[in-house]
Amino acid sequence: MTSLDFADAARVLGREARHNGLVVPSFRSPPLRVGDDRSLRRAPNGHVFIAVTLKGRAKADVLADMVDGVIEANYMANQPVLRQRLWEAVSC
Numbered sequence: 001m002t003s004l005d006f007a008d009a010a011r012v013l014g015r016e017a018r019h020n021g022l023v024v025p026s027f028r029s030p031p032l033r034v035g036d037d038r039s040l041r042r043a044p045n046g047h048v049f050i051a052v053t054l055k056g057r058a059k060a061d062v063l064a065d066m067v068d069g070v071i072e073a074n075y076m077a078n079q080p081v082l083r084q085r086l087w088e089a090v091s092c
Helices: 003-019 059-073 080-091
Strands: 026-028 038-042 048-052
Touching (some): 048 059
Parallel strands (some): 026 048
Antiparallel strands (some): 038 048
C-alpha cells in the first residue's frame, strides 16, 4: 500500500465515520513503537490518533487495521453492521 492509497482510505473512512455520526480519528504512519502494526492514542481533548504500519504489509491488512481503528476509537466493537459499512466504503 502506498502513502497515497493510505491517505485516500483515511479520507473515505473519515467521510463514512462522519456520515454515521462517529468520531473521526486522525491517521498516521508508522506507529511510534517499532514492531506495532497499529496503535491508538486518545488525546485529553478527546481526539483519537491511529497509527498504522504500511511498509511490507498487504493492502488488505492495512485497511483492516484502519477499519478496526475507527471501530475501536468509537467504542463500537460489537457493531458488525458498522464494520461492514466501513469495509464497503474502502473497498470501492
